Amino acid sequence: MKSEAMQYPTATNTFTFLFFSFTVLFSFFSFLVFLFRMKPWCNCHTCRAYLTLTWTKQFNNLADWYTHLLRKSPTATIHMHVLGNIITADPNNVEYILKTRFDNYPKGKQFSTLLGDLLGRGIFNVDGEAWRFQRKMASLELGSVAIRSYALEVVTKEIRSRLFNIFNQNDGVLDLQDIFRRFSFDNICIFSFGLDPGCLEPSLPVSDLAVAFDDASKLSAERAMMASPIIWKMKRLLNIGSEKKLKEAVKVVNDLAEEMIKQRREMGHSTSKDLLSRFMSSVNDDKDLRDIVVNFLLAGRDTVAAALTCFFLLLSKNPQVESLIREELDRVMEPAQDVARFDQLCDMHYLNAAVHESMRLYPPVQFDSKFALQDDVLPDGTFVRKGTRVTYHPYAMGRMERIWGSDCLEFKPERWLRDGVFVPKCPFKYPVFQAGPRVCLGRELALVEMKSAVAASVRRFDIRVVNTGSEPRFMPGLTATVRGGMPVQVSERRQ
Numbered sequence: 001m002k003s004e005a006m007q008y009p010t011a012t013n014t015f016t017f018l019f020f021s022f023t024v025l026f027s028f029f030s031f032l033v034f035l036f037r038m039k040p041w042c043n044c045h046t047c048r049a050y051l052t053l054t055w056t057k058q059f060n061n062l063a064d065w066y067t068h069l070l071r072k073s074p075t076a077t078i079h080m081h082v083l084g085n086i087i088t089a090d091p092n093n094v095e096y097i098l099k100t101r102f103d104n105y106p107k108g109k110q111f112s113t114l115l116g117d118l119l120g121r122g123i124f125n126v127d128g129e130a131w132r133f134q135r136k137m138a139s140l141e142l143g144s145v146a147i148r149s150y151a152l153e154v155v156t157k158e159i160r161s162r163l164f165n166i167f168n169q170n171d172g173v174l175d176l177q178d179i180f181r182r183f184s185f186d187n188i189c190i191f192s193f194g195l196d197p198g199c200l201e202p203s204l205p206v207s208d209l210a211v212a213f214d215d216a217s218k219l220s221a222e223r224a225m226m227a228s229p230i231i232w233k234m235k236r237l238l239n240i241g242s243e244k245k246l247k248e249a250v251k252v253v254n255d256l257a258e259e260m261i262k263q264r265r266e267m268g269h270s271t272s273k274d275l276l277s278r279f280m281s282s283v284n285d286d287k288d289l290r291d292i293v294v295n296f297l298l299a300g301r302d303t304v305a306a307a308l309t310c311f312f313l314l315l316s317k318n319p320q321v322e323s324l325i326r327e328e329l330d331r332v333m334e335p336a337q338d339v340a341r342f343d344q345l346c347d348m349h350y351l352n353a354a355v356h357e358s359m360r361l362y363p364p365v366q367f368d369s370k371f372a373l374q375d376d377v378l379p380d381g382t383f384v385r386k387g388t389r390v391t392y393h394p395y396a397m398g399r400m401e402r403i404w405g406s407d408c409l410e411f412k413p414e415r416w417l418r419d420g421v422f423v424p425k426c427p428f429k430y431p432v433f434q435a436g437p438r439v440c441l442g443r444e445l446a447l448v449e450m451k452s453a454v455a456a457s458v459r460r461f462d463i464r465v466v467n468t469g470s471e472p473r474f475m476p477g478l479t480a481t482v483r484g485g486m487p488v489q490v491s492e493r494r495q
């Protein structure tokens with residue numbers, strides 16, 4: 001016999017039943033909309049190769065396959081129908097998207113919801129007025145000479161007290177990628193919060209913030225790889241699996257950020273030089289402060305580490321470039337000097353050229369997407385339907401003969417020099433730091449950090465990548481991370 005509760009459902013049971021029915025129906029409807037927009041039934045040659053993964057037989061990385069397709073395309077633009085994504089390597093299209101019709105190509109809701117739990121309403125994750133306001137404020141802060149010399153002060157200390165020790169104490173193989181990730185995380189945390197997580201300090205325990213931040217950015221990026229956003233949204237609603245882990249990681253980041261903000265308020269922030277203290281004079285809301293600083297952590301951490309890691313891969317393969325860098329260091333620095341000063345870094349044209357050249361071949365952000373607000377036509381004639389994702393691809397662009405000439409695959413710092421002086425290239429041909437109104441705000445800081453680390457390391461050590469024979473395989477994610485790390489052997493040079 002049925003129990004009374006089963007014969008007469010309670011109000012709670014009815015609510016649960018209605019809630020789940022609504023969720024299932026809503027998800028099904030959203031999935032149909034998704035199918036319709038993405039056209040996963042497209043049977044063209046490229047889409048079939050994508051869906052059946054046949055491209056993996058010939059290429060190590062998706063970026064290499066896209067490069068191959070873009071080089072073959074007469075317009076240097078391709079349309080991945082199954083992904084609803086137009087990908088371009090044409091500098092005119094890039095200028096049009098990033099500058100001429102900037103207002104028609106925002107980051108869009110699709111992007112901001114993926115990273116929203118971690119980045120909140122920070123500069124990286126918003127469009128329109130919210131972006132304009134933060135951009136203005138952040139440009140003022142980051143453009144100052146004082147912040148640049150503070151950044152160099154932070155980096156110099158990290159090199160002297162930690163990077164040299166790690167290189168000195170080893171007697172085997174080191175993972176250079178891991179070392180530079182720790183190095184850049186320490187730097188960006190001290191620079192942004194005034195907090196030293198000590199990631200590169202072997203005697204300190206693993207930093208909670210570093211682990212939580214890694215997890216949160218990885219799990220947020222993985223949302224983009226799911227067949228449909230409905231999947232992660234359902235998991236988040238039910239607080240299960242990867243979404244539960246993401247929520248926990250974001251909580252650790254938030255708790256630490258709140259604690260830092262509280263401490264700064266108690267200590268008084270007017271004498272501190274970090275970004276948080278600087279922003280505190282103009283931003284009162286603690287949530288806004290948290291968002292601003294966490295966005296800087298994401299922007300400045302993995303990018304610099306990725307750039308440094310691939311730089312040393314190219315240097316190992318091109319010893320003649322290393323010799324020319326050393327000649328320049330000997331010319332500009334004093335004989336017993338370990339880390340270069342700011343004015344000396346400005347005089348190192350060959351080093352600057354080598355750093356730019358390595359990011360041409362291995363840009364830390366390999367591709368970047370916007371979403372069209374209205375129907376449009378790109379300069380090469382490609383029609384863009386409203387809502388379509390439009391991607392520019394710095395990795396492919398660095399490997400286009402049409403842009404860099406027939407020696408485009410060679411590592412040649414000389415292409416950036418005229419009479420020994422560094423000459424920048426058009427940013428729409430080299431959008432490694434993006435270009436136009438939303439160009440990277442940390443470009444100068446990143447270059448100071450990279451050049452300092454390279455100059456100090458190359459002057460004192462021989463750093464050799466163990467296996468230079470094979471091309472790197474990258475992991476899917478926001479920045480270029482080499483699968484399996486970058487094993488190197490390090491030895492101190494005899495002077």
Ligand code: HEM
Binds near residue numbers: 295307363369432
């Ligand atoms: C080699 C190192 C770096 C590279 C290659 C790089 C590249 C980029 C790119 C491609 C973007 C555009 C991303 C997008 O809109 O989706 C960007 C934006 C940004 N970057 Fe960098 N970045 C680097 C280092 C840094 C550093 C060290 C900082 C901070 C100290 C920083 C701060 C920012 C900020 C705040 C934005 C957002 C700008 C805006 O939306 O208006 N970046 N960067």
